[in-house]
Amino acid sequence: MTTGNTATIKRSAGTITRSAGTTRRGFISSLAVVSAAGPLAAACGGAAGSVRKTSTLRYQGWTGQVTLPELAADLGYLGEVKLEWVGNTISGPQDVQSAATGQVDFGGAFNGAVVKLQEAGAPITSVIGYYGSDKQTYTGFFVLDDSPIRTPRDLIGKKVGMNTLGGHSQAVQDLHLRRNGLASGDIGKVESLAVPPVTMEQSLRQGRLDVAALSGIFRDKAIATGGVRTLFKDIDFLGEFTAGSYVFRDDFVKRNPDTVRAFTAGVAKTIEWSRQRPRAEVVARMTAVLRRRGRNENADALQYWRSWGVASKGGVMGDREFDTWRAWLEDVGQIRKGRVKARDLYTNKFNPYAGGGSKG
Structure with a gap:
């Protein structure tokens, strides 16, 4: 029996996949x-x-x-x-x-x-x-230093990159927006994009993304390079x-x-x-x-x-x-x-x- 799995495994490292729906419904789609x-x-x-x-x-x-x-x-x-x-x-x-x-x-x-x-x-x-979030290793949502994005409401209409749709980052993003008072309609206007982790930082710096959800080695590499700041982290409201x-x-x-x-x-x-x-x-x-x-x-x-x-x-x-x-x-x-x-x-x-x- 075959499925569409092979295409996912062999997807180009430079691919950005657009969410079929960026609301909470998009998580399930x-x-x-x-x-x-x-x-x-x-x-x-x-x-x-x-x-x-x-x-x-x-x-x-x-x-x-x-x-x-x-x-x-x-x-x-x-x-x-x-x-x-x-x-x-x-x-x-x-x-x-x-x-x-x-x-x-x-x-x-x-x-x-x-x-x-x-x-x-x-x-x-x-x-x-096998993985989680602590003070050393967490998922952070990053913007460029000169980005005008400062608050959850500023994310409306913006492009947010994450390693996969329907995973950790999209769930954390949704929880963060809901807990900060955004209605479902506004949350639906935040555009979630699937981006390979190895090209996430580059996509942010080139302006293809407004926000990048980064974790582990990819987060630390971006921080070490400089020019980015943290918008919010999962451990801020979920703890370790x-x-x-x-x-x-x-x-x-x-x-x-x-x-x-x-x-x-x-x-x-x-x-x-x-x-x-x-x-x-x-x-x-x-x-x-x-x-x-x-x-x-x-x-x-x-x-x-x-x-x-x-x-x-x-x-x-x-x-x-x-x-x-x-x-x-x-x-x-x-x-x-x-x-x-x-x-x-x-x-x-x-x-x-x-x-x-x-x-x-």
Whole structure:
């Protein structure tokens, strides 16, 4: 079975994708293909369910970045589990869609996208938190120093770039505007654009964007270069939090519990290794990984890495990571109230840093 996934993976690094709708409805329209994966995933389930047990995990990477699983594999923390790279993505929602439809074995995304996908009936479960926001690593919305944009209302009619539509940045933007009193009609006039992270800063400086949502190494690189200022940050009104998780299909977990356990434990251990080692050592290790894999990438941005932003020890998850976005999706009428319970969306039972499981 094929989907439109390949085009997303191979999209040009210079592409800017315009939102089909920039209101709160746009958040869901960008997830429409993901939501549709419910019955689609079920159709694929027969084939996926017939596959034998495996210790090789297919996954998508990110250009110019080293993911936690890739670092875990390099550290030897995955044990006998091997990773098989099948391509790159710039979209968390697309990544978990690929996991839901069996094109890859695991995917990672913003927890709001995971909530929406599971509410639509996709048979997936989150097993570990892998990124978030803290004082060192957060999502900031940046403008040029001489920009006239100062307040939330100034965003009306402006172009805001973010790595994907329907993900972390668009949800944070919507929450920020709502909490500052903007009505739905005004929020709809803020134009959200999907821009590859590697070209986001350049698009802002060239005037193709009015605002750029930047995080991690791309944020720090822009700050170090200078000429930009922060309009607002997610941690300003949400505090420190784990924002995204890795998911597996439920049938894959059932067939391969030991593989999922080894993966989860390895990623958890890598989170803690990264906290305990000097930042320079972590950066050097990731740089070596990126250069060895030979994907024709530039490693310069890795020097700006600060942390994974994971709020808990070893990526252990709690209800809060999902309830913030579940409540928001309910409030804006995009999922039915009471349909989703946070405790049904994730499990900690494979994580060695957890005291017990929360699902299954």
